[in-house]
Amino acid sequence: MNAPVFSNHGCRLNAYETEAMKELAAQAGLKDAVIVNTCAVTAEAVRKARQDIRKLRRTHPDAKIIVTGCAAQTAPESFAAMAEVDHVVGNTEKMQPQTWAAFGIGTTEQVQVDDIMSVTETAGHLIDGFGTRSRAYVQVQNGCDHRCTFCIIPYGRGNSRSVPAGVVVEQIKRLVGRGYNEVVLTGVDLTSWGADLPSTPKLGDLAMRILKLVPDLPRLRISSIDSIEVDENLMQAIATEPRLMPHLHLSLQHGADLILKRMKRRHLRDDAIQFCQEARRLRPGMTFGADIIAGFPTETEAHFADSLKLIEECDLTWLHVFPYSAREGTPAAKMPPVDGRIIKDRAARLRAAGDAQVQKHLAHWVGTTQPVLMENPRMGRTPHFAEVTFDADHPEGQIVQAQIAGAHGAQLRGQGC
Numbered sequence: 001m002n003a004p005v006f007s008n009h010g011c012r013l014n015a016y017e018t019e020a021m022k023e024l025a026a027q028a029g030l031k032d033a034v035i036v037n038t039c040a041v042t043a044e045a046v047r048k049a050r051q052d053i054r055k056l057r058r059t060h061p062d063a064k065i066i067v068t069g070c071a072a073q074t075a076p077e078s079f080a081a082m083a084e085v086d087h088v089v090g091n092t093e094k095m096q097p098q099t100w101a102a103f104g105i106g107t108t109e110q111v112q113v114d115d116i117m118s119v120t121e122t123a124g125h126l127i128d129g130f131g132t133r134s135r136a137y138v139q140v141q142n143g144c145d146h147r148c149t150f151c152i153i154p155y156g157r158g159n160s161r162s163v164p165a166g167v168v169v170e171q172i173k174r175l176v177g178r179g180y181n182e183v184v185l186t187g188v189d190l191t192s193w194g195a196d197l198p199s200t201p202k203l204g205d206l207a208m209r210i211l212k213l214v215p216d217l218p219r220l221r222i223s224s225i226d227s228i229e230v231d232e233n234l235m236q237a238i239a240t241e242p243r244l245m246p247h248l249h250l251s252l253q254h255g256a257d258l259i260l261k262r263m264k265r266r267h268l269r270d271d272a273i274q275f276c277q278e279a280r281r282l283r284p285g286m287t288f289g290a291d292i293i294a295g296f297p298t299e300t301e302a303h304f305a306d307s308l309k310l311i312e313e314c315d316l317t318w319l320h321v322f323p324y325s326a327r328e329g330t331p332a333a334k335m336p337p338v339d340g341r342i343i344k345d346r347a348a349r350l351r352a353a354g355d356a357q358v359q360k361h362l363a364h365w366v367g368t369t370q371p372v373l374m375e376n377p378r379m380g381r382t383p384h385f386a387e388v389t390f391d392a393d394h395p396e397g398q399i400v401q402a403q404i405a406g407a408h409g410a411q412l413r414g415q416g417c
Contacts, residue, residue: 002031005063007056009049010039012186012223014069016139021068021094028100034060037094038069038079040156042325046071050082057084066103068094070156074329076113090114091156134375134397135221136180140168140206141187145195148253149264149331150296150324153188160192165206169213181399182219182245182373183210190222191229204233211241218399219373219383221245224291227252227275228267239282247385248279249289249318255310256303259296262335269310276314287361287384289318294350295343296324297335304346311353317361318385319354323347355410362386362407372402372414380414388414 004025008018018037025035034056038049049071057065067079068089076088090113093099099112143158144151172183185206187193194201203225210220220243227250237244250272254260257268280286292307311319323343326333365386372380377393380400389411394400402414 004030004033004035005056005060007034007036007052009037009052009069010041010045012137012184013139013142013188014039016137016186017095021100024095024097024100025103027097028103030100030103032062033064033066033103035066035068038067038071040070040074040152040327042322043327044325046075050079053079053082053084064103070153073113073156074152076111080111086110088113091158134180134373134380135182135184136175137184137186138168138171138175139163139187140185141190141193144189145192146189146266147264149262149335150293150327152327152330155329157188160189160195162193162195162197164197165194165201165209168206169210172210172214172217176214176217179397181397182221183217184221184223186223189226191225191231202231202233203229204231204235204237207237207244208233208241211237211243217243219243219245222248224249224251226250226266228271230275235278235282238279238286245383245385246283246285247287247289247383249320250275250291250314250316252290252310252314252316253293254296254299254303255292255307256299257306259299259303259306262298263293263296263332269306272310273313280315285384287318288314288316289320289385290314290316291320291322292350293322293324294347295338295340297326297332297337299324299338299346304349307350308353311350311357315357316354317357319350319357321347321350321354358410359407362410362412365404365412366406368404370402370404370412370414371399373397373399379411382412387411390414390416392416 006018006022008015014037036053039045064086065084066087066089067085072079072088073091079085079088088111092114093112140163143160144154145160175183191203193203193206225248252272253263253265255269260268276288370382372382372388374380374394374396376396378390380388382388388402394416400416402416404412405415406413
């Protein structure tokens with residue numbers, strides 16, 4: 001073993017930062033090391049990270065194991081205590097060239113984790129071209145100022161901070177120049193973008209600026225957002241900009257007002273329904289995914305039924321269902337829990353409802369012609385983020401016009417026009 005081995009856990013932002021760390025490690029000349037970028041979103045995510053670390057030690061017995069990411073930031077001592085771990089690095093430190101330079105020459109302390117809440121700037125690690133050859137991801141925001149009662153992430157990521165619009169636009173211009181046909185804006189709390197910048201611009205301002213100043217960009221996609229924070233310009237972009245993809249993933253979490261209040265969310269059930277209705281009025285055919293938690297403490301069967309109904313009332317399609325998992329240090333961990341078997345059952349019912357929605361959504365597109373961005377020679381995605389498979393090869397990274405011949409499972413079947 002010479003070149004470092006990287007193991008990434010968790011969100012798209014973590015994957016983005018793993019790519020940046022690869023560059024930093026290469027610049028530092030780091031060798032014979034394993035870097036594990038952890039996630040802290042659930043207790044299960046932390047358990048899987050520990051399991052991965054033990055497995056990696058067995059397969060790389062002589063390597064230096066470096067653990068970083070949100071779980072390392074929130075509980076550095078617990079990872080430092082693992083016999084398999086040589087170093088623990090915080091989320092700020094992992095993006096600093098000097099951290100990797102020290103590893104490269106073998107002089108560094110075991111734990112390097114500072115106070116993430118003191119960080120006021122985004123790390124200068126913007127990279128060009130993370131993703132497949134078809135789609136690039138651009139981090140425009142990090143951290144979160146909100147304190148949902150179930151969430152540990154602000155303590156792993158710090159407070160919200162934004163990448164200036166000019167920096168974002170210049171990076172996207174470079175990506176388009178390299179042949180990317182789709183760019184995805186990512187962040188921890190994306191709709192809070194701009195709050196810490198001069199004149200406090202909004203996410204919609206950024207989207208409109210990108211579309212205006214990068215006219216050769218075929219597709220701009222926005223990742224997970226908090227619908228209650230959506231601004232007028234973003235709604236205007238939804239209504240008027242065909243290059244803004246008609247798919248949004250919403251951080252909804254639940255369908256019952258009482259549970260939303262106990263989660264310390266800033267929206268109510270009707271807010272979510274009204275947002276989806278208004279977005280579809282402005283852009284017919286708009287598609288929504290959503291995060292939904294099953295079995296939050298104190299959730300009754302009636303509360304859960306509200307979440308099931310919300311799937312239909314918002315006409316949600318792509319669901320990320322999370323069985324509630326208590327995170328030590330969060331207020332929700334002290335609330336009366338729901339039985340684990342009930343949580344598992346409710347999560348399965350949510351997923352089944354989501355699967356039914358996917359089938360309905362896919363059936364709607366059969367017989368139409370769709371522009372499909374090819375992710376590999378035999379599979380691509382529509383503007384609404386549905387997967388389309390082909391029997392013949394098509395150029396990776398290109399947008400092809402496809403006749404949708406049918407649907408199978410969670411995929412559409414396409415034929416090139």
